[in-house]
Amino acid sequence: MADHDLADLQRRVRRLEDIEAIRTLRNQYHSCVNDVRYAEIAALFTEDAVVELGYLARYDGNAAIDRGFRGMGERERFFIKQYIHSHLVELDDDRATGKSYLEARYGRFGVSYLVAGRYDDVYVRRDGKWLFQAMMAELYYTVPAGVGWTGDELHYMKPKS
Numbered sequence: 001m002a003d004h005d006l007a008d009l010q011r012r013v014r015r016l017e018d019i020e021a022i023r024t025l026r027n028q029y030h031s032c033v034n035d036v037r038y039a040e041i042a043a044l045f046t047e048d049a050v051v052e053l054g055y056l057a058r059y060d061g062n063a064a065i066d067r068g069f070r071g072m073g074e075r076e077r078f079f080i081k082q083y084i085h086s087h088l089v090e091l092d093d094d095r096a097t098g099k100s101y102l103e104a105r106y107g108r109f110g111v112s113y114l115v116a117g118r119y120d121d122v123y124v125r126r127d128g129k130w131l132f133q134a135m136m137a138e139l140y141y142t143v144p145a146g147v148g149w150t151g152d153e154l155h156y157m158k159p160k161s
Contacts (some may be wrong), residue, residue, distance in 0.1 A: 043132075
């Protein structure tokens with residue numbers, strides 16, 4: 001094998017390893033949420049990260065991310081399970097972007113909600129480890145299970161002005 005072929009193969013393997021590490025990062029986030037391990041979430045983000053969960057919350061910086069997610073675990077009669085799919089990753093050296101789709105089941109005070117949306121992420125490699133620098137969720141709908149997602153109102157959880 002020629003040197004240039006070996007170098008090309010090494011670049012391709014590195015790219016695949018990076019994409020898999022980023023997909024693992026996204027899956028770790030959902031695992032923490034689903035398994036009620038909110039205290040572990042902040043470690044998945046850079047110090048200056050931003051999280052925007054649609055109209056539900058925005059956290060600027062790692063300390064706010066930590067407080068925000070720990071607060072989720074302190075909610076009374078709260079239940080959430082998230083299922084991620086179709087995670088696309090675009091890699092550019094030590095920076096990457098990702099898009100993934102979300103289906104979730106959310107419950108509070110006995111009301112069950114169906115949730116669907118998309119995450120748009122920015123990832124960076126810091127000290128050899130991939131982390132979220134930005135996580136932005138667009139919520140397609142958040143509706144009570146009994147109403148379904150084809151009704152006139154698509155965002156029952158959106159705060160009223």
